[in-house]
Every structure is written in structure tokens, then in C-alpha cells.
Amino acid sequence: MQSPLREDLLEELYRLRCSGRDHTRIPELALLLGRPADDLDEIVPGLERDGYIVSGGDGIVLTPGGLEEGARIMRKHRVLERFFSDVLGMSPETASAEACTLEHNVSDAAITRLGRLLGGSAAGGSSESGEREASPSLTLMESALDAEMVVSCIRCQAPVTRLHDLGIIRGESIRVVRRIEGNGVVVKVKDCDIALSREIAASIIVENAE
Amino acid sequence: MKIGLLGNPNVGKSLIFHQLTGLGVEVSNYPGSTVNLQRGTTCFGKTKLEIIDLPGTYSLDGDSEEEKIVRSFVTRGEADVLVAILDAVHLERNLYLFLQAAEFHRPMLLILNMTDEAEKEGIAIDTGKLASVLGVDVIPTAAIQGKNTNTIIPAALSSARIPTIEVFYDHHIEAAEKNLAAEYGLSRPEALTALLGHADNPDVRETAASLAVELERIHHMSVSQIIAGNRHHCAERISSEVTGFRPPAGGSDIDRLLTTRIPGIPILIAVLVSILVAVFFIGTVLEEAIVYLITTYVLVPFVTAGFPPLAEQIGVSIILGVQAGLGIAFPFIFTFYLFIAILEDSGYLTRAAFLADRSLHRFGMHGQGIIPLVLGFGCSVPAIMSIRLLRTRRERIIGSFLVTLVPCSARTVIIAGLVAVFVGIAAALSIYLLLFVIIIATGLLLSRVTPGEQYGMILEMSPLRRPQAGNILAKSWLRIKEFLVVAMPLIIVTSIVLGLFQYSGAIALFTAWIAPFSEAVLGLPPEATTALFFGILRKELALESLVILGGTADIGSFMTMAQIYIFAVVGVLFIPCIATLAILRREIGTGMALAVAAYTLGMGIAVGALLNILFSL
Numbered sequence: 001m002q003s004p005l006r007e008d009l010l011e012e013l014y015r016l017r018c019s020g021r022d023h024t025r026i027p028e029l030a031l032l033l034g035r036p037a038d039d040l041d042e043i044v045p046g047l048e049r050d051g052y053i054v055s056g057g058d059g060i061v062l063t064p065g066g067l068e069e070g071a072r073i074m075r076k077h078r079v080l081e082r083f084f085s086d087v088l089g090m091s092p093e094t095a096s097a098e099a100c101t102l103e104h105n106v107s108d109a110a111i112t113r114l115g116r117l118l119g120g121s122a123a124g125g126s127s128e129s130g131e132r133e134a135s136p137s138l139t140l141m142e143s144a145l146d147a148e149m150v151v152s153c154i155r156c157q158a159p160v161t162r163l164h165d166l167g168i169i170r171g172e173s174i175r176v177v178r179r180i181e182g183n184g185v186v187v188k189v190k191d192c193d194i195a196l197s198r199e200i201a202a203s204i205i206v207e208n209a210e
Numbered sequence: 211m212k213i214g215l216l217g218n219p220n221v222g223k224s225l226i227f228h229q230l231t232g233l234g235v236e237v238s239n240y241p242g243s244t245v246n247l248q249r250g251t252t253c254f255g256k257t258k259l260e261i262i263d264l265p266g267t268y269s270l271d272g273d274s275e276e277e278k279i280v281r282s283f284v285t286r287g288e289a290d291v292l293v294a295i296l297d298a299v300h301l302e303r304n305l306y307l308f309l310q311a312a313e314f315h316r317p318m319l320l321i322l323n324m325t326d327e328a329e330k331e332g333i334a335i336d337t338g339k340l341a342s343v344l345g346v347d348v349i350p351t352a353a354i355q356g357k358n359t360n361t362i363i364p365a366a367l368s369s370a371r372i373p374t375i376e377v378f379y380d381h382h383i384e385a386a387e388k389n390l391a392a393e394y395g396l397s398r399p400e401a402l403t404a405l406l407g408h409a410d411n412p413d414v415r416e417t418a419a420s421l422a423v424e425l426e427r428i429h430h431m432s433v434s435q436i437i438a439g440n441r442h443h444c445a446e447r448i449s450s451e452v453t454g455f456r457p458p459a460g461g462s463d464i465d466r467l468l469t470t471r472i473p474g475i476p477i478l479i480a481v482l483v484s485i486l487v488a489v490f491f492i493g494t495v496l497e498e499a500i501v502y503l504i505t506t507y508v509l510v511p512f513v514t515a516g517f518p519p520l521a522e523q524i525g526v527s528i529i530l531g532v533q534a535g536l537g538i539a540f541p542f543i544f545t546f547y548l549f550i551a552i553l554e555d556s557g558y559l560t561r562a563a564f565l566a567d568r569s570l571h572r573f574g575m576h577g578q579g580i581i582p583l584v585l586g587f588g589c590s591v592p593a594i595m596s597i598r599l600l601r602t603r604r605e606r607i608i609g610s611f612l613v614t615l616v617p618c619s620a621r622t623v624i625i626a627g628l629v630a631v632f633v634g635i636a637a638a639l640s641i642y643l644l645l646f647v648i649i650i651a652t653g654l655l656l657s658r659v660t661p662g663e664q665y666g667m668i669l670e671m672s673p674l675r676r677p678q679a680g681n682i683l684a685k686s687w688l689r690i691k692e693f694l695v696v697a698m699p700l701i702i703v704t705s706i707v708l709g710l711f712q713y714s715g716a717i718a719l720f721t722a723w724i725a726p727f728s729e730a731v732l733g734l735p736p737e738a739t740t741a742l743f744f745g746i747l748r749k750e751l752a753l754e755s756l757v758i759l760g761g762t763a764d765i766g767s768f769m770t771m772a773q774i775y776i777f778a779v780v781g782v783l784f785i786p787c788i789a790t791l792a793i794l795r796r797e798i799g800t801g802m803a804l805a806v807a808a809y810t811l812g813m814g815i816a817v818g819a820l821l822n823i824l825f826s827l
Binding site: 085086087088089160161162163164165166167169170171172178180181182183184186189190191192193194195196197198199200 | 268269271272273299300302303306426427428429430431432434435438439442466469470471474560563564565567568571576577666667668669670671673
């Protein structure tokens with residue numbers, strides 16, 4: 001069983017990893033999570049023992065197992081956030097905050113069902129049975145190169161109108177055409193190439209086309 | 211009669227503008243902003259025409275300064291005819307802006323540019339059908355070849371029409387729009403703009419905001435998202451109706467090379483370094499020629515003409531000021547502008563911004579910040595002008611600080627002409643190294659302490675194209691004109707003030723007054739510190755003044771190598787030149803300009819004092 005702080009830490013590390021950062025030091029993590037560094041020092045050895053992370057001179061790195069666990073928690077967050085914003089109509093910030101508190105207490109089974117419900121309504125009623133969810137949500141940072149994707153949600157708040165103007169809106173097809181490790185991406189939307197910083201790319205959620 | 215040119219960035223708008231107006235172009239600031247509007251006049255038959263090149267934007271809704279200006283230009287109906295320029299290769303995305311503008315029901319004309327490129331890619335557009343769907347005349351052009359652009363003005367005069375196309379919005383949006391329109395007597399586009407949160411009247415804004423909340427509740431989407439979606443769908447429908455076969459677009463191989471880490475980043479560094487080296491060599495040769503010409507044919511005859519002493523001093527100061535301005539403007543800045551215009555028009559600059567994005571994030575900026583930083587190596591003035599490209603005030607402030615620290619060509623003259631000659635090449639290079647360390651440290655520091663949010667980069671990569679010589683010259687000429695207008699009067703006035711100081715003997719007093727400080731803190735002879743102050747007029751003037759005040763060009767005869775080194779470092783760092791300060795004040799305000807001046811002054815003195823202590827150990 002994971003404690004909320006352990007989950008938050010793994011999620012944050014996963015998020016940083018998606019935006020191209022492999023190593024992160026504890027003081028910075030403490031700042032990002034808004035917790036004293038001492039709290040983190042307490043749980044890091046446990047996480048290391050369980051094989052989720054490796055801590056070294058450059059800071060903390062996620063292991064493949066930790067990466068998987070981070071992705072699982074992140075997915076919970078996203079599914080809940082989409083539920084709050086798309087179905088309940090909350091503002092993106094509130095939705096994200098609510099998701100942050102609930103993600104620790106919800107079972108995987110519930111998330112899978114909720115994800116299926118949301119995925120089904122967004123993709124137009126694809127009723128896929130079995131354990132796999134209808135279409136997994138990824139950010140543009142995680143999307144494969146040259147794969148046809150569809151924008152399902154934009155999480156960043158600041159320059160969102162510019163994204164809309166360029167045609168990056170929900171339901172639009174989008175393709176990552178260039179990526180430099182740790183840098184942003186270039187996407188093709190409406191036949192135009194658009195360069196996005198990684199934090200913007202990491203806040204655009206996409207799904208496989210079809 | 212006024213014609214406004216409207217369009218997305220990179221659609222060949224400025225090329226068309228220059229073809230319509232020739233070189234007689236005025237650059238003016240749009241009232242209450244720092245955004246430039248280019249205006250040109252031309253005659254057609256007996257009609258006098260004013261043509262205004264609006265800044266390239268993707269939309270009329272955004273919050274950027276450019277978008278606000280285009281919005282207010284269109285909403286106030288400042289032009290008799292709006293000529294919308296669309297890129298035939300990216301018709302669908304370009305129609306979005308056209309559809310927005312069409313809502314204002316002004317006479318319009320649609321220019322479908324880049325038809326040559328569209329043809330090459332095998333895209334066929336039925337312009338007749340496009341014209342009938344939109345309800346305006348459509349002129350297909352290929353501005354690069356000058357094809358059809360001569361028909362634009364006659365068509366704007368005779369057949370501009372109010373577009374008939376209407377975007378159908380979601381019925382909730384339509385209802386809210388009708389509500390607002392009826393209650394406050396607004397037009398349809400005004401009501402829509404109010405729903406998006408832009409309204410001047412506070413009552414309208416409040417009502418619109420409450421309607422917007424309701425709409426968001428129903429749709430689980432923001433109003434801007436719904437409206438943008440509706441417009442994009444309309445654009446998509448029209449585009450697919452009028453476009454026949456559309457082959458899948460593939461990225462070019464060259465583009466792939468330019469935007470991957472290897473060889474993209476080495477290419478970027480090679481391009482920048484070769485531009486700097488080229489500008490330095492071309493600039494030095496031209497500068498010598500200009501200084502020689504003015505000295506021989508103006509200064510010497512003037513001095514030998516024998517005016518009364520005061521008049522002569524003022525005259526000499528004016529000539530020196532003009533010489534200083536021209537000596538830096540044409541050799542260095544203009545040459546630099548030419549290269550930058552080539553980078554811009556070829557589309558390379560957007561790729562450079564993409565590559566640099568990650569590194570600049572550490573300094574609290576993003577990829578587009580590379581443009582002012584690179585420009586800074588040529589001259590700080592245009593570099594600071596280009597800081598407008600950065601979207602937030604935070605980025606502009608950080609950018610301004612860093613740009614003023616970047617060694618501009620004038621400072622390169624000090625380093626090369628003084629340290630490289632009298633101390634050695636390695637010492638000269640060490641000054642560059644020192645500057646880079648200071649720039650990086652300043653960037654890291656500022657990214658932590660500067661208030662405000664950091665937005666990431668959202669930048670359209672302009673297609674790679676062959677730059678057009680005419681367009682590059684016209685662009686560089688306009689920019690150098692802007693530099694001369696802003697900087698020249700200041701340089702001349704400062705030159706006169708310094709000349710009068712010298713005439714009245716204030717310089718000698720100042721030198722005596724500064725002597726204790728100069729010797730104790732910087733370990734420099736007092737003349738050297740006085741010479742440093744002349745550097746405020748134009749950086750390399752510090753070097754020239756040192757020669758004059760020292761009484762000999764052999765600086766090594768009255769200063770030690772350590773003193774020369776300290777002089778160069780302090781001269782390069784402390785207080786940007788007067789033209790830079792003026793531009794800083796215009797772009798980021800008096801307070802921040804003073805902060806930059808204080809920071810660089812403090813940094814110059816601190817580093818100089820530190821070196822003095824180190825060298826005397």
C-alpha cells in the first residue's frame with residue numbers, strides 16, 4: 001500500500017521525467033510538492049527498498065518499476081481530472097486540485113471503469129470489453145513520433161487561446177513530427193508545423209486516433 | 211483612402227506590402243503601444259492610397275499587443291478596405307482569421323498568396339468557388355514571382371465587398387450573443403468579443419462574464435474553446451469544399467537535419483558564429499572607411515575653417531556624434547540586420563528558437579529569446595527592440611538585462627583593439643569567457659527573482675524558403691531607419707554635452723575628482739576612468755578617449771597590462787551606451803532601465819575592483 005506522499009512523489013518524478021528531467025534532487029522535489037524536505041528524506045529509503053527509485057549523487061531517478069507506478073498514479077489523476085472538468089464542469093484548476101486529493105483513495109478498478117466511461121463518451125461510444133481501457137491518454141511528450149493522435153484535453157491555463165487559434169482544440173488530429181530528448185516537440189496540426197515547449201506539450205493530452 | 215493588410219505571420223504579407231508601396235514607407239507606433247505599424251502611400255490613377263501593414267496574427271481574440279492592435283484596427287473600421295492575405299498551402303488554418311475579420315462586415319478582398327508553392331505541392335484550390343462561398347473577390351497571387359500582385363490595388367478600389375459568410379456557432383453561444391446584442395445594442399462581433407472577455411464597457415463585461423460562466427457550465431468547455439472550435443469547423447468545411455486533391459504533406463529532409471540534436475545544434479552554433487565573424491570583419495572595414503571619410507572630408511576642413519572656439523567645439527561635437535552614429539549603424543548594425551533578415555525569411559530562425567528552447571528555460575525565457583540574444587552581439591539597440599517578441603514582462607525584463615551584458619560589436623572593438631593588441635589573444639578571449647559566466651549567472655539569478663509567470667513557447671515553424679533580396683533589403687532598411695531615428699539625436703546631444711564639458715574644463719575637474727576612487731578601487735590612472743565615462747556615448751569611444759586623454763596611441767606606455775585588462779572589463783560591463791538606455795526606457799520603462807544601468811554599473815565596478823585586488827596580490 002502506498003502512502004499519499006509516496007504516491008505524490010512518484011507522480012511528480014514521473015511528471016518531471018515526461019518533461020525530460022531524469023534526475024531530481026530532494027530539496028527541489030520538496031519545493032514542488034510543498035512539503036518539508038525532512039518528510040521526503042523519511043520515505044525515500046522505503047521507496048528505494050521497494051525498487052521504485054534509485055538515489056545517487058545527481059538526485060533521484062525512477063526505475064522501470066517506478067516509472068510504471070508513476071504512470072499508474074498519473075493516469076488516476078488524469079482520469080479523475082477529466083471527470084471533474086469534462087463531466088462536472090469544474091474549472092481546470094479546481095479539477096486538478098480535487099484529483100490530487102482523491103487519486104490516493106480510489107481503486108484501480110474504479111479508475112478503469114471511470115476511464116472507460118469517459119473514453120467511451122469522448123470517442124463516440126466505442127465499447128471495448130476486457131481489462132484494457134478504450135484508448136489510453138498520453139501527453140504529447142509521451143506520444144510516439146509520427147503517430148496519428150487526437151487532442152482530448154488541454155490542461156495548461158496560460159497561453160491556451162494561442163493554442164486554440166492554431167487549431168489545437170479538443171478533437172483535432174495532431175501528430176508529433178520531431179522531438180529532441182529533454183526539449184520540446186514539433187507537432188503537425190492542420191498541415192502546419194508548430195513548436196511547443198515541453199511544459200506545454202506535457203499539458204496537452206492526446207489519444208490514439210480512431 | 212486607407213487599405214489595411216491583414217494576415218497570419220509568414221504568408222508573404224510584408225513582401226506584398228513592399229511591392230505595393232515601394233521604399234517610401236513610414237514606420238510609426240500604433241497609439242499607446244510599442245508595436246510598429248508600417249504605412250506606405252501610393253497613387254492609383256487620381257486616388258491617393260495609404261496602405262497599412264498590420265502585424266501578422268493568428269486571431270483577433272488574443273491578449274498579445276499585436277492582437278489587440280489588429281483587433282482595435284478592425285473593430286474601429288480604421289481602413290476603408292481590409293485586404294486579407296491567406297496562404298494557399300495552409301488555407302484551412304488561414305481561413306480562421308479571415309472568418310473572424312469577416313464578422314465585422316467591412317469591405318474585404320481576399321488574396322490567396324503562395325499559389326506557386328501550392329501548385330508545387332499539388333494542391334488545387336477552386337478560387338471561384340471560394341469567392342462565392344465567402345462572398346468576396348479572391349485574387350490568386352504568387353508574390354515571390356510578383357505574379358498578379360499588380361491587380362490587388364485596382365481590385366481593392368473597385369470590387370471590395372462585405373463578406374456574406376457567417377460562422378454558425380453553437381446555439382447556446384448564439385443565444386448568449388443575441389442576448390448581449392439586444393441588451394446593449396452591440397453588433398454580433400462585438401457581442402462575441404465581449405463573451406470572450408474583451409469589452410470596454412464594464413456593464414457589458416460583467417453581463418458577458420456571467421453568461422460565459424453559464425455557457426461553460428453547460429458545455430464543460432471554455433467559451434473561447436467553443437467559439438474557436440466552431441470557427442475551425444467552418445474553416446475546415448470551406449477548405450475541403452474548395453480544395454480538390456490534397457496530397458499528404460511530408461517534412462523535408464533538410465528540415466529534419468536542422469531540427470534534430472545532431473547535426474541541428476552544431477549547425478546552429480556554426481551559423482551564429484559565422485554571422486558574428488562576418489559582421490565583425492565587414493563592419494570593421496566599413497567603419498574604418500566611414501570614419502576616414504568623415505574625418506578627411508568633414509572634420510578636418512571644419513577645424514581648419516577657423517570658427518570661434520565655442521562654435522568650433524560644438525561643431526566638432528556634432529560631427530563626432532554623427533560619425534559615432536553612422537560609424538556603428540551602417541557597418542555593424544545594418545550588416546547584422548541583413549544576416550538576421552536572411553535567417554528570418556529563410557525560416558531558420560524559428561528552428562533556432564526550437565533548438566534553444568531548453569537552454570533558455572533555465573534563464574526563465576523560452577526559445578524565441580534567442581533572437582534578442584543573438585542580435586545583441588551586433589548591437590544592443592535592435593536587440594532590445596526585438597524583445598517585444600517575448601510575451602511576458604518577466605521575460606522582457608530578463609531579456610533586457612542579458613542583452614545589455616552581451617558583448618556588442620562596439621565592445622568587441624574594445625576587447626580586440628585594446629586587450630588583444632596590448633595584452634594578448636588569450637587575455638582577450640578570457641574576457642569573453644568572463645562575460646559568458648556573468649551572463650549565465652545573471653540569467654540563473656534573474657529567473658529566480660523576477661516576478662511573473664513563465665509561459666512556454668508556442669511557435670509556428672515557418673516553412674523553409676529561399677529569401678528574396680529585395681525583401682531583405684527593404685526590411686533591413688526600415689529597421690536601420692528606426693535605429694537612426696531613435697539613437698542619432700541622443701548620440702549627437704550627448705556628444706555636444708561631453709564636448710562642452712571638455713571646453714569648459716569640467717573634464718579636468720572630473721578627472722581630478724575621480725582620481726582617488728579610480729586609483730584606490732580600480733587601480734586605474736584617473737584619465738582612464740574619465741575615458742570610461744565617454745564610453746556611455748558609444749562603447750568604443752572609451753578606447754578612443756583613452757588615446758586622446760593619454761596623449762598617445764601606445765596605451766602600453768602609460769598603463770600596465772593589468773590596468774589595460776581592468777579597463778577593458780569595466781568598460782565592457784558598466785552602463786550600456788546612451789542609445790541602449792533610451793531604448794530600454796521605451797521598452798521596459800524608466801524604472802527598469804535605471805535598474806539595468808545600476809546593475810551593470812555595480813557589476814562593472816565590483817568586477818574591476820575584484821580584479822584589481824587579484825592582480826595586486
